[in-house]
Amino acid sequence: MNKRDIRFWEVPATFDEGFLKKKFHIEYEDTTYLHRTLYLEFTNLSVQGHGRMWMFVIKCDDYLENKIIYGEIVKEIHNLFIPFLQREYDYVPGVVLVDSEHNVYNQSS
Numbered sequence: 314m315n316k317r318d319i320r321f322w323e324v325p326a327t328f329d330e331g332f333l334k335k336k337f338h339i340e341y342e343d344t345t346y347l348h349r350t351l352y353l354e355f356t357n358l359s360v361q362g363h364g365r366m367w368m369f370v371i372k373c374d375d376y377l378e379n380k381i382i383y384g385e386i387v388k389e390i391h392n393l394f395i396p397f398l399q400r401e402y403d404y405v406p407g408v409v410l411v412d413s414e415h416n417v418y419n420q421s422s
Contacts, residue, residue, distance in 0.1 A: 318342040319393045321355075332402045333357045333365065341390050346382045347375075353387075355394065358417065360410065368410040368417070376413035387411050 324336040339353040352372040360366045369387050376383055391409065398404035 343386055366410055370414050370417050372414045
C-alpha cells in the first residue's frame with residue numbers, strides 16, 4: 314500500500330500466519346529530518362521481561378546517533394501505518410517499541 318510518503322507490505326512468508334506472527338516491511342520517504350528513504354519492519358517479538366510486543370525495527374546504520382530524530386519519524390510512520398492495521402486486521406493499538414535492527418537481531422549471547 315502507498316500513502317503519501319510511505320509504502321508498506323506484508324512479508325510474503327507470513328501470508329498464512331495469524332496476525333501476531335505477521336511481519337511488515339516499511340519504506341518511508343523522509344523529507345523533514347534525514348531527507349532520504351528509511352527502511353523499517355513492523356513485527357511482533359518476544360521482549361525479555363515483557364512478553365510479546367509489537368516493534369518498529371529501524372534498518373538504518375545511523376539509528377544510535379539519530380535516535381531522537383528516529384523517534385519523531387516513527388511517530389509519523391505510526392500515524393500513517395496503524396490505521397491500515399486497524400482496518401485490515403482489527404489491530405488494537407497499544408505500546409509499540411522502537412529499536413535498531415542491530416539491537417533486535419544481532420545481539421550476542
